[in-house]
Amino acid sequence: DTAVSQTPKYLVTQMGNDKSIKCEQNLGHDTMYWYKQDSKKFLKIMFSYNNKELIINETVPNRFSPKSPDKAHLNLHIDSLELGDSAVYFCASSQEIGGAYEKLFFGSGTQLSVL
Amino acid sequence: DQQVKQNSPSLSVQEGRISILNCDYTNSMFDYFLWYKKYPAEGPTFLISISSIKDKNEDGRFTVFLNKSAKHLSLHIVPSQPGDSAVYFCAASAYAGKSTFGDGTTLTVKP
Numbered sequence: 001d002t003a004v005s006q007t008p009k010y011l012v013t014q015m016g017n018d019k020s021i022k023c024e025q026n027l028g029h030d031t032m033y034w035y036k037q038d039s040k041k042f043l044k045i046m047f048s049y050n051n052k053e054l055i056i057n058e059t060v061p062n063r064f065s066p067k068s069p070d071k072a073h074l075n076l077h078i079d080s081l082e083l084g085d086s087a088v089y090f091c092a093s094s095q096e097i098g099g100a101y102e103k104l105f106f107g108s109g110t111q112l113s114v115l
Numbered sequence: 116d117q118q119v120k121q122n123s124p125s126l127s128v129q130e131g132r133i134s135i136l137n138c139d140y141t142n143s144m145f146d147y148f149l150w151y152k153k154y155p156a157e158g159p160t161f162l163i164s165i166s167s168i169k170d171k172n173e174d175g176r177f178t179v180f181l182n183k184s185a186k187h188l189s190l191h192i193v194p195s196q197p198g199d200s201a202v203y204f205c206a207a208s209a210y211a212g213k214s215t216f217g218d219g220t221t222l223t224v225k226p
Contacts, residue, residue, distance in 0.1 A: 004158070035216075042117075043159070043204060043216035056213055090158050103149060104214060106158030 003027050006091045006107035013081055014115055020077045021110045023091030030095060031055075032074035033104065034066060037088040049074055081114045088112070118142045119207050121217035129225055134192040136220050138205030141186065145207035149214065150179060150190050153202045162203070163190070195224045 006023040013019055025032060033056075034046040047066040048056035054066070063079040078085060091107040120139045128134045138148075146167040151159035165172040165179045165188070172179050178191045192199055202221050206214040 041202075041218045043206075045213055045215075048213065092158070103161035103164060104151075104159075106151075106160070108156065108158050 002107075004091055004093055004105050004107040006089075006110055008110060009108065010111050010113075012113045012115065015081055015083060017081050018077070018079045019081060019112075020075055021089055021091075021112075022073070022075045023107055024073050025091075025093040025105070026072065027093055027095070027105060029093040029105070030071060031093060032068065032071070033092040033094075034074065034076050035090040035092060035106075037090060037109070039087070043090065047074075047076075078112075081112075083114050086112055086114045116141075117218075118145075119205055119215050119217040121203075121205055121220045123220050124218075125221040125223070127223045127225065128195050130197055131194045134190075134195045134199065134222055134224065136190040136192075136203050136205075136222065138188045138190075138217055139186060140188075140207050142207070142209060142215075143186070144209040145215075147208040148179070148181060148188050149206045149208075150177075151204045151206060151216075152199075153204060153219070159204055192222075195222075197224045197226050200224045 004025045031050045033048045035043050037043050046060050049068045052068045065077045067075045088109045090109045092104040094102040094104050149164040150162040152162045153159040163177045181188045202219045204219045205217040208214050
Protein backbone atom coordinates (compact mmCIF):
# COMPACT_ATOMS: atom_id res chain seq x y z
CA ASP A 1 0.00 0.00 0.00
CA THR A 2 1.44 3.34 -1.08
CA ALA A 3 1.54 5.74 1.86
CA VAL A 4 1.26 8.96 -0.19
CA SER A 5 -0.11 8.55 -3.67
CA GLN A 6 -0.58 11.24 -6.26
CA THR A 7 -2.09 11.12 -9.72
CA PRO A 8 -1.36 11.49 -12.50
CA LYS A 9 2.34 10.69 -12.63
CA TYR A 10 2.75 12.53 -15.93
CA LEU A 11 0.68 15.42 -17.21
CA VAL A 12 1.25 17.01 -20.61
CA THR A 13 -1.01 19.88 -21.55
CA GLN A 14 -1.29 23.05 -23.58
CA MET A 15 -0.84 26.57 -22.31
CA GLY A 16 -4.06 28.10 -21.04
CA ASN A 17 -5.61 24.81 -19.94
CA ASP A 18 -6.83 24.06 -16.41
CA LYS A 19 -5.61 20.88 -14.70
CA SER A 20 -5.73 19.16 -11.35
CA ILE A 21 -3.37 16.86 -9.48
CA LYS A 22 -4.77 14.61 -6.78
CA CYS A 23 -3.08 13.43 -3.60
CA GLU A 24 -4.12 10.96 -0.95
CA GLN A 25 -2.32 9.71 2.14
CA ASN A 26 -3.23 6.66 4.20
CA LEU A 27 -0.86 7.35 7.09
CA GLY A 28 -3.41 9.14 9.24
CA HIS A 29 -1.29 12.31 9.21
CA ASP A 30 -2.82 15.67 10.05
CA THR A 31 -0.69 17.80 7.75
CA MET A 32 -0.30 17.70 3.98
CA TYR A 33 1.81 19.76 1.62
CA TRP A 34 2.49 20.60 -1.98
CA TYR A 35 6.09 21.11 -3.04
CA LYS A 36 7.37 22.19 -6.44
CA GLN A 37 10.70 21.05 -7.86
CA ASP A 38 11.79 23.36 -10.63
CA SER A 39 14.43 22.90 -13.31
CA LYS A 40 17.14 23.94 -10.84
CA LYS A 41 16.09 20.99 -8.67
CA PHE A 42 15.02 23.10 -5.69
CA LEU A 43 12.16 21.65 -3.68
CA LYS A 44 10.07 24.64 -2.69
CA ILE A 45 6.99 24.54 -0.49
CA MET A 46 3.81 25.89 -2.01
CA PHE A 47 1.04 25.08 0.46
CA SER A 48 0.47 23.28 3.72
CA TYR A 49 -2.83 22.13 5.21
CA ASN A 50 -3.45 20.93 8.74
CA ASN A 51 -6.74 19.12 9.29
CA LYS A 52 -8.20 20.72 6.17
CA GLU A 53 -7.08 24.21 7.20
CA LEU A 54 -4.58 26.19 5.15
CA ILE A 55 -1.58 27.00 7.35
CA ILE A 56 1.17 27.81 4.85
CA ASN A 57 0.64 29.68 1.63
CA GLU A 58 3.89 30.72 0.02
CA THR A 59 4.14 33.26 -2.74
CA VAL A 60 2.29 31.28 -5.32
CA PRO A 61 0.19 32.75 -8.17
CA ASN A 62 -3.56 32.78 -7.56
CA ARG A 63 -3.90 30.38 -10.48
CA PHE A 64 -2.84 27.66 -8.05
CA SER A 65 -5.58 26.61 -5.67
CA PRO A 66 -5.28 23.75 -3.19
CA LYS A 67 -8.37 21.94 -2.01
CA SER A 68 -8.59 19.63 0.98
CA PRO A 69 -11.93 17.79 1.20
CA ASP A 70 -10.67 15.85 4.23
CA LYS A 71 -7.40 15.43 6.05
CA ALA A 72 -6.39 12.46 3.90
CA HIS A 73 -6.67 14.36 0.62
CA LEU A 74 -5.03 17.48 -0.76
CA ASN A 75 -5.60 18.29 -4.40
CA LEU A 76 -3.94 20.99 -6.46
CA HIS A 77 -5.82 22.81 -9.17
CA ILE A 78 -4.02 25.02 -11.65
CA ASP A 79 -5.86 27.50 -13.87
CA SER A 80 -4.59 28.98 -17.12
CA LEU A 81 -1.39 26.96 -17.24
CA GLU A 82 1.79 28.77 -18.33
CA LEU A 83 5.08 27.47 -19.69
CA GLY A 84 6.79 28.34 -16.41
CA ASP A 85 4.52 25.97 -14.52
CA SER A 86 6.38 23.03 -16.00
CA ALA A 87 7.97 21.24 -13.06
CA VAL A 88 7.64 18.20 -10.84
CA TYR A 89 5.01 18.63 -8.14
CA PHE A 90 5.31 16.57 -4.97
CA CYS A 91 2.65 15.95 -2.41
CA ALA A 92 3.78 15.16 1.13
CA SER A 93 2.38 14.54 4.58
CA SER A 94 3.65 14.63 8.14
CA GLN A 95 2.45 14.16 11.68
CA GLU A 96 3.48 16.57 14.41
CA ILE A 97 3.84 14.81 17.73
CA GLY A 98 3.85 16.92 20.86
CA GLY A 99 5.15 19.96 19.03
CA ALA A 100 8.14 18.07 17.67
CA TYR A 101 9.09 18.38 14.07
CA GLU A 102 8.31 15.41 11.94
CA LYS A 103 9.77 14.06 8.76
CA LEU A 104 7.90 14.39 5.51
CA PHE A 105 6.52 11.46 3.56
CA PHE A 106 6.48 12.25 -0.14
CA GLY A 107 4.46 10.97 -3.05
CA SER A 108 6.31 9.93 -6.20
CA GLY A 109 5.69 13.23 -7.95
CA THR A 110 3.74 14.52 -10.94
CA GLN A 111 5.80 15.65 -13.92
CA LEU A 112 3.86 18.54 -15.45
CA SER A 113 4.84 19.66 -18.94
CA VAL A 114 3.14 22.72 -20.40
CA LEU A 115 3.55 23.05 -24.17
CA ASP B 116 17.42 34.20 -1.08
CA GLN B 117 18.70 30.64 -0.88
CA GLN B 118 18.76 29.80 2.80
CA VAL B 119 19.96 26.22 2.43
CA LYS B 120 22.82 25.45 0.07
CA GLN B 121 24.45 22.28 -1.08
CA ASN B 122 27.47 23.55 -2.94
CA SER B 123 28.49 20.24 -4.49
CA PRO B 124 26.06 19.25 -7.25
CA SER B 125 27.69 15.83 -7.51
CA LEU B 126 29.99 13.46 -5.67
CA SER B 127 31.55 10.20 -6.81
CA VAL B 128 33.11 7.68 -4.42
CA GLN B 129 34.33 4.11 -4.53
CA GLU B 130 32.29 1.38 -2.90
CA GLY B 131 33.41 0.81 0.68
CA ARG B 132 34.81 4.32 1.11
CA ILE B 133 33.28 7.21 3.01
CA SER B 134 30.85 9.62 1.34
CA ILE B 135 30.63 13.10 2.85
CA LEU B 136 27.83 15.38 1.73
CA ASN B 137 27.79 18.98 2.90
CA CYS B 138 25.12 21.56 3.53
CA ASP B 139 25.27 25.20 4.63
CA TYR B 140 22.48 27.38 5.91
CA THR B 141 22.10 31.07 6.56
CA ASN B 142 19.01 31.36 8.77
CA SER B 143 20.03 31.18 12.43
CA MET B 144 16.41 30.44 13.35
CA PHE B 145 16.67 26.95 11.85
CA ASP B 146 16.77 24.44 14.67
CA TYR B 147 15.97 21.12 13.06
CA PHE B 148 17.75 19.55 10.12
CA LEU B 149 16.93 16.56 7.95
CA TRP B 150 18.46 14.60 5.11
CA TYR B 151 16.38 12.96 2.42
CA LYS B 152 17.39 10.55 -0.31
CA LYS B 153 15.77 10.53 -3.72
CA TYR B 154 15.90 7.92 -6.46
CA PRO B 155 14.85 8.81 -10.04
CA ALA B 156 11.08 8.93 -10.61
CA GLU B 157 10.41 8.63 -6.89
CA GLY B 158 9.71 11.10 -4.14
CA PRO B 159 12.34 11.95 -1.51
CA THR B 160 12.48 9.60 1.47
CA PHE B 161 13.61 10.57 4.95
CA LEU B 162 17.07 9.39 5.92
CA ILE B 163 18.20 10.99 9.17
CA SER B 164 17.67 14.15 11.21
CA ILE B 165 19.30 16.20 13.93
CA SER B 166 18.09 18.77 16.40
CA SER B 167 20.11 21.90 17.07
CA ILE B 168 20.68 20.79 20.66
CA LYS B 169 22.91 18.01 19.34
CA ASP B 170 26.03 18.01 17.23
CA LYS B 171 25.89 14.42 16.05
CA ASN B 172 23.30 11.79 15.28
CA GLU B 173 24.05 8.31 14.06
CA ASP B 174 21.88 5.67 12.43
CA GLY B 175 23.69 2.63 11.12
CA ARG B 176 25.96 3.65 8.27
CA PHE B 177 24.64 7.22 8.32
CA THR B 178 25.88 9.99 10.62
CA VAL B 179 24.89 13.62 10.53
CA PHE B 180 27.14 16.27 12.08
CA LEU B 181 25.98 19.77 12.94
CA ASN B 182 28.26 22.76 13.47
CA LYS B 183 25.95 25.57 14.57
CA SER B 184 28.63 28.23 14.79
CA ALA B 185 29.57 27.59 11.17
CA LYS B 186 25.94 26.99 10.15
CA HIS B 187 27.09 23.80 8.50
CA LEU B 188 25.97 20.21 8.54
CA SER B 189 27.31 17.13 6.87
CA LEU B 190 26.13 13.61 6.16
CA HIS B 191 28.64 10.80 6.38
CA ILE B 192 27.95 7.41 4.81
CA VAL B 193 30.33 4.65 5.83
CA PRO B 194 30.85 2.32 4.10
CA SER B 195 29.29 3.57 0.88
CA GLN B 196 27.37 1.04 -1.19
CA PRO B 197 26.22 1.18 -4.84
CA GLY B 198 22.61 1.27 -3.62
CA ASP B 199 23.38 4.60 -1.94
CA SER B 200 23.65 6.21 -5.38
CA ALA B 201 20.88 8.82 -5.36
CA VAL B 202 20.24 12.53 -4.95
CA TYR B 203 20.57 13.70 -1.35
CA PHE B 204 18.65 16.73 -0.11
CA CYS B 205 19.42 18.66 3.01
CA ALA B 206 16.43 20.40 4.67
CA ALA B 207 16.07 22.78 7.58
CA SER B 208 13.11 23.87 9.71
CA ALA B 209 12.51 26.89 11.91
CA TYR B 210 9.13 25.64 13.10
CA ALA B 211 7.02 22.58 12.54
CA GLY B 212 5.46 22.33 9.13
CA LYS B 213 7.87 24.19 6.87
CA SER B 214 11.08 22.63 5.64
CA THR B 215 13.44 24.61 3.42
CA PHE B 216 15.37 22.37 1.06
CA GLY B 217 18.75 22.62 -0.60
CA ASP B 218 19.08 21.82 -4.30
CA GLY B 219 20.56 18.38 -3.79
CA THR B 220 23.81 16.50 -4.32
CA THR B 221 23.95 13.55 -6.69
CA LEU B 222 25.97 10.76 -5.12
CA THR B 223 27.41 8.02 -7.32
CA VAL B 224 28.99 5.04 -5.61
CA LYS B 225 31.12 3.02 -8.00
CA PRO B 226 31.43 -0.74 -7.51
